[in-house]
Amino acid sequence: MRAVRIDRFGTPEVLGLVDAPPPEPGPGEVLIRTVATSINPVDDKTREGAIGEGTPPLPMTLGWDLAGVVVDGGDSGLRAGERVVAMSHQLGFGRGTWADLVALPARAVAVAPQAVSLVEAAALPLAGLTAWQTLDWLGISAGERLLIAGAAGAVGGLALQIARARGVTVDALVSRDAQAGFARDHGADLVTTDPHALHDRRYDAVFDTYGAFVTEAVADGGRYASIATQAGPVPDLSSRGVRTTVNQVREDGAGLSELTELVDSGSLRLRVHATFGVHEIKAAHERFRRGGLAGKVVVAF
Ligand SMILES: NC(=O)c1ccc[n+]([C@@H]2O[C@H](COP(=O)([O-])OP(=O)(O)OC[C@H]3O[C@@H](n4cnc5c(N)ncnc54)[C@H](OP(=O)(O)O)[C@@H]3O)[C@@H](O)[C@H]2O)c1
Structure with a gap:
């Protein structure tokens, strides 16, 4: 072979x-x-x-x-x-x-x-499971506000759609104007290329796909997950009651089944x-x- x-x-x-x-x-x-x-x-x-x-x-x-x-x-x-x-x-x-x-x-x-x-x-598989498992770690639920850094990338673009399907309000930090349309079309609220345009301490959770470390954006008591292993750990935010992690994707056929259902229902493109x-x-x-x-x-x- x-x-x-x-x-x-x-x-x-x-x-x-x-x-x-x-x-x-x-x-x-x-x-x-x-x-x-x-x-x-x-x-x-x-x-x-x-x-x-x-x-x-x-x-x-x-x-x-x-x-x-x-x-x-x-x-x-x-x-x-x-x-x-x-x-x-x-x-x-x-x-x-x-x-x-x-x-x-x-x-x-x-x-x-x-x-x-x-x-x-x-x-x-890899991008979807990373999005799915990291959203699970963040424990984000309907009515909460999530920021995704890199929201038009492979992982971020799927995380945006999954979070929207769960009734979460999502803001998007993207790298270039060409990506802003994707984020808006998939239900992002605020879409920006400028980290300084983000609201301070507003987000219940932040999903960081490239090591943006926009830690001022997360609310006190919130959750911050990075997947950018190469960028190193998320700064310690325990003094503000913020839980942090660098999430690592795991093999997970059950998670993949949930993702395929979202594809078949039209929620995940x-x-x-x-x-x-x-x-x-x-x-x-x-x-x-x-x-x-x-x-x-x-x-x-
Ligand atoms: N820990 C894990 O288990 C795990 C699993 C999967 C992926 N990862 C890692 O996570 C990262 C993302 O993976 P991916 O497959 O989603 O990659 P990707 O498709 O390249 O997505 C990254 C996104 O972030 C954007 N971006 C990069 N730098 C930026 C900046 N300074 N400002 C705004 N946006 C920026 C990129 O924009 P451009 O297209 O313009 O560059 C792209 O849209 C990679 O480093 C990958 O190795 C880790």
Whole structure:
């Protein structure tokens, strides 16, 4: 089978589409034929060698996102031929999804949304679970006011839609005017590119996707979650009674099922900026690195 592997760190030139032995599913695992995956910032950083401690040994197969078709469901209840989505914690367990065949624990897998193609569905797993789990940590509920920093990015754009579906009022901090329209169209109230335009101590919760650390915006007694691991910890706000975290995404098939329901009900719209064939994996990474995206870079197998 084909797999996208690296045997050294560096630019997209180190990516190789190689012939690799197919995985043998173990107990409790599902064997999936990959139809599409997407590129996440962690894939770019892993390829570069920027993750440091905790990186799986080389050579490694990259990739976290997976949309595909079940080959062997084992004892999971999933049938051969069923369309599924999954997120593999590639850094934690070394099971990269950028391969024709992937074996994953059944608890990481969910039935794919019916309303979209598997190419579109590949935009969901990592970004969607990060949004879902971080909103859960924030414990945000209907009637509360949430600020999302990076509200038009992959994670932020899904968090905005999920929060709106839960009846939360959302303000959006975005990087450029081109993103403001997306945030407004998806129900954001105040939309700004200027952190100084945010209301001081107004938000019950802040979801920070890029290390903005707009800590003056959160209300005393509120909650502040960052996902920007590379930016370091959120400053200590305990003197104001604010709980803080840097959230780390976890494999979570049950969470993915909730997300696929939101896609099928029309509450969650997935955005694909560009699709490349797996043989174009270097060009796909180059496109991802150029930025200015309005959706995910998807790789089709
Ligand atoms: N901890 C975890 O488990 C976890 C999980 C997923 C992602 N992450 C991390 O979270 C970050 C976001 O991931 P993502 O997939 O959502 O990436 P993304 O699609 O690039 O989204 C980031 C968003 O933040 C915006 N942004 C960046 N700098 C900004 C600034 N100074 N002012 C305003 N907006 C700014 C970007 O705008 P532009 O497009 O204009 O740059 C983009 O819209 C990445 O660093 C990723 O590694 C962590």
